[in-house]
Amino acid sequence: MSKKKVRHILGLSGGKDSTALAVLLHKEIPEMEYFFCDTHKELPETYEYLERIKARLGIKIHYLSAKRGFDHWLDIYGGLLPSPKMRWCTKQMKILPLEKFIGDDEAISYIGIRADENREGYISTKPHIKPVFPFKEKELVKADIIRLLEDSGIGLPDYYRWRSRSGCFFCFFQRKYEWVMLAEEHPDLFAEAVEYEQEHSDGRQYTWTQGETLLELLARKEQIIAEHEKAILREKKDNPNRALAQVLEEVLDSEDDELPCLACHL
Template sequence: MSRQRHVLGLSGGRDSAALAVHMAQTRPDIELEYFFTDTGKELPEVYEYLGRLEGFLGKPIERLNPDRDFDFWLRQYKSFLPSPRTRWCTRQLKIRPFEQWLWPALDDGDEVVSYVAIRSDENYREGYSSTHPNLSVLLPFREEGVDKAGVIDILEASGLGLPSYYEWRSRSGCTFCFFQQKIEWVRLMERHPESFEEAKSYEKNAIEHGSPFTWSQGESLEDLARPERVEQIREEHRKRLERAKAKRVRNPLRSDDSEIDLDELYGQAKVCLACHK
């Protein structure tokens, strides 16, 4: 017999975690299945946070491991790195495993509702477009008017708080995500040097095979890691932060010294929804 299933994808980021908490608290009547598509290249902080979230929800998060990893697909794409213009990593390591997981049930007649954490203040973002007639997508935060501040309130009230990587990085995703700002690459080098070196090796191999892309726009990680360049990136970031603080309109509900996050500082990147929510 066909059945109705409800699924919610987690990225290890704040928005999807807040949606999971929100649904558990406001719609306990819905039997949700939680899943995480694991590329194997995530930050250790992501796995730690997912473990805490499992404890809060009281149920396991299904790990969807792609049957072919990043290295396999890099070879298939002839060592060309993924980029904002060619996001094969999202397609092959996130969307493909999701569809492989659900499509047999959908083809057998199951109806699946997928809940996606697009906030009410993200009108520029679109969710996964269903390509199967039995799969529908709902955006509870957009429908209920939950914005970024609301997401943070949900996580703080639950006791989970934010994933620890938000101390230095703007979002979840692979360690070598090409959407990172240059200051984030510097911080990755400091906090997870082994991941930075792995990214450098991927980039070096890609360049040797004729790839036109580097992880960070306009320069290689080899150049970015030079001490004088690191200091320049730090100084540029410091000046940008000072300018942003000077322009910030005073909010009586927020202290003037409250932190300006990277999205506020550099603008919202049109990142891959499947990875970063």
């Protein structure tokens, strides 16, 4: 009996690192299976970016979805919005669909953690899924990732103008400036996020950000934008040769350096 073939898989989040990893490996590993865990609560820019990746690299992307949508799981969890301490969305809508996609097959999972990062990403507890870190092995850092994307013609996703991480439009890891800009860029999606905060029949209140509702946050819009712009100017002055996307990322990370769910944000 012949040995079962080992699968090679690479998860795309719609962010820069996983995309750069696809650029690096798509010719080296032609049998690579690319997947995107689709919560159906993503930014329009994310779907546009995935189409750009497919067109430039000539690859197929498997869109994986949970059998039940976000609203179902929200109801199961009693209306409790996901949060850094209760990341049920990542488990139910990202990790479980991925593990179903792999099944019992032996698989090598390629993860886009850079050499200049001190984190591991999502590593399955399943013994038949082996993680590998090509960027770390090749000692590639953020500047190398930007160069890979520019040279490929893919570039950065459009949302990098105002947001530094991929993920759902209502991701609780968004910084306050990113929430304000969501209201500017996609007022309909911001309004939907507000509805999730407000619609609880039992009278309890849950918020996406700690300590205030989205409407309270939006009322401080001018203050938040002004503070952000001052921080951008300081960062530009200290690092004049950095690209704008890198400046934005540095400023946002300085405001909140809590690591997001890395199954979503690579």
